[in-house]
Amino acid sequence: MNVGLLTGGGDCPGLNAVIRAVVRRVAASGGRCTGILEGWRGLVRKMTMPLTVTETDGIIGQGGTIIGSSRTNPYKNPDTDLTSARNHFESLGLDALVVIGGDDTLGVALRLHNDFALPVVGIPKTIDNDLAAADFSFGFDTAVNIVTEAADRLRTTAESHRRVMVLETMGRRCGWIACYAGVAAGADYILVPEVPVDLRRMIDSLARRRQAGKKSALVVVAEGARVEEPAHDGNLSHESLSNPRLAGIGPFIARTIEKQLHVETRTLVLGHVQRGGAPTTADRVLATRLGLAAADLVLRKRFGSILTYSRGVISEAPLTAENIAARSLDLDYYEAATAGFA
Numbered sequence: 558m559n560v561g562l563l564t565g566g567g568d569c570p571g572l573n574a575v576i577r578a579v580v581r582r583v584a585a586s587g588g589r590c591t592g593i594l595e596g597w598r599g600l601v602r603k604m605t606m607p608l609t610v611t612e613t614d615g616i617i618g619q620g621g622t623i624i625g626s627s628r629t630n631p632y633k634n635p636d637t638d639l640t641s642a643r644n645h646f647e648s649l650g651l652d653a654l655v656v657i658g659g660d661d662t663l664g665v666a667l668r669l670h671n672d673f674a675l676p677v678v679g680i681p682k683t684i685d686n687d688l689a690a691a692d693f694s695f696g697f698d699t700a701v702n703i704v705t706e707a708a709d710r711l712r713t714t715a716e717s718h719r720r721v722m723v724l725e726t727m728g729r730r731c732g733w734i735a736c737y738a739g740v741a742a743g744a745d746y747i748l749v750p751e752v753p754v755d756l757r758r759m760i761d762s763l764a765r766r767r768q769a770g771k772k773s774a775l776v777v778v779a780e781g782a783r784v785e786e787p788a789h790d791g792n793l794s795h796e797s798l799s800n801p802r803l804a805g806i807g808p809f810i811a812r813t814i815e816k817q818l819h820v821e822t823r824t825l826v827l828g829h830v831q832r833g834g835a836p837t838t839a840d841r842v843l844a845t846r847l848g849l850a851a852a853d854l855v856l857r858k859r860f861g862s863i864l865t866y867s868r869g870v871i872s873e874a875p876l877t878a879e880n881i882a883a884r885s886l887d888l889d890y891y892e893a894a895t896a897g898f899a
Contacts, residue, residue, distance in 0.1 A: 558588035560855055561646070561654040562608065564622040565596035565629075565662030569684040569696030570836030571844035572622040575657055577613045578848025579855075584610045586856050591649060596658070597665055598629035600642040605649065617841055620834045630665055643673060652676065653855045659683045663863065663881040670861045670876060678854045679863035679876050680847050684832060687731035689882045690874065691866040695844040700727065700831045701737045707827055708742030708775060715773040721763065721814050721822040725807030727831050728779030732886040734831070739777035740894045746774070747894050748810065750781035751885045759810075760817045762898045767818065776814070782806050846871055 560583050564572050580590045594604040606624065616623055631638040646654070656666040657680040669675040681690040686697040704726050711722040724744075726735045732749025739747035745766060746759050763774050784806065807824045815822040836844065847864055850871045854862050863876045874880050 558583065558586070558652045558856070559591060559650050560588060560852070561591045561593050561600075561605075561649070561651040562624065563593040563596060563599065563654060563656050563658075563662075564624055564626045564682070565656065565658035565665075566626060566682070567659075567684060567832060568621045568626050569682060569832055570620050570699040570834065571695035571840040572626075572657060572682065573613075573616040573619045574836060574841045574844035575680060575682075575695070575848040575851075576608065576623065577617050578845045579655055579852045580608045580613045581610055582849050582852030583855070586852075588856075591651065592624035593654070595625040596627040596629055596662065597631050597642065598627045599625070600645055601629065601631050601638045602641070603645040603649070617845070618835045620832075620836065628661065630661065632665060632668060642669075643675075646675065653678065653858075653860065655680065655851050655855060657682050660688060660881045660883055663876070664878075667876050667878065667881065676858070676860040677876065678851050678860060679881070680851050681863065681866070681881070684734075685728050685731045686733040687883050687885070689884045690863055690880050692868065693843070693866065695840045695847065696832075696836065697733065698839045698843075699834070699837045700734055701741070702837055703831050703834070704734055704738035704777075704827060705741040707825065708738055708744065708777060711825060712742065712773070712775050715775060718821070719772040721774045721776065721811070721818070721820055723776045723778060723807050723811040723814070723822060723824045725778050725780055725824065725826040727827070729781035730883060730885075731781070732779045732891065735777050735779035735782075736886055736890050736894055740890075742775065742777070744775045744777040744894075745771075746776045746898055747891070748776070748778040748782040748806075749886055749891060750779055750783060751888065752891065754782050754784045754810075756784070756813055758898070760814065763814065764818060767820070776810060778806055778810050780806055784809065 590608040593599040684696040715722040811824040
């Protein structure tokens with residue numbers, strides 16, 4: 558059996574651990590694996606590389622993805638890209654395709670399976686932790702640890718200079734990273750996309766803390782936090798699938814705080830550093846478990862499936878729009894985090 562592997566969308570720690578696990582399981586069964594380079598673009602352009610046990614053995618702790626990624630969507634150009642992808646799947650002699658990605662990448666896999674019976678198995682991947690298929694996604698733990706460390710470092714300099722520090726995290730439509738890291742770092746205020754930003758409440762909360770003697774503050778804001786303010790426009794452009802590229806909320810919040818409280822305020826936009834570097838132990842273990850489970854589904858020819866992860870258990874589910882839908886931050890977490898903000 559020749560199994561193709563494809564990673565699409567944004568990279569995240571743990572992807573290589575998934576690849577390694579799939580390759581080892583398939584090889585143990587007598588099969589082989591072919592890496593499709595740069596996401597769906599690789600299938601459109603027939604860009605591949607062989608994946609062997611020897612070559613992938615040492616990548617479990619390596620960040621990113623050795624087969625590359627992109628946000629290419631072959632359905633954008635059905636007469637050319639879609640036809641090429643289908644033809645190349647056949648000409649490469651692939652018997653199955655393991656697709657590792659978020660809702661956009663898995664959405665393409667779903668359409669290919671429904672439209673052309675392409676034998677696919679999906680593994681949910683989202684650093685934002687915003688897919689219905691998983692309580693927690695690999696890469697999220699690494700990102701939260703990176704953000705928490707940055708927040709801890711910002712707090713010390715904020716305290717030294719009596720400043721307010723605003724830390725902008727990833728999370729275009731979901732506040733899991735901002736909320737988790739904000740709680741872990743003891744942030745003075747947390748702003749997430751699921752809850753419209755109340756600038757007055759934030760300013761009043763910070764002002765009361767200063768009046769009580771706290772001369773520094775740490776504010777954590779997700780990049781997709783919604784501000785009903787004409788002076789702020791976070792949507793700069795659109796990427797090739799459906800994800801908006803966002804920027805500007807962190808500096809906007811910092812300017813607002815400085816103007817209203819008359820206190821020096823600085824901003825740090827972490828950006829892609831949250832995606833980089835070696836995955837944590839938790840992410841390596843989860844990614845390995847998912848890779849092994851996906852390979853088992855392929856070997857059993859359980860195509861049109863996706864893996865789910867709930868309460869520590871990995872299960873098989875049908876690859877449907879419902880199972881790859883986006884999910885929001887559980888507001889119970891946010892309410893606990895913001896109990897002291899009022």
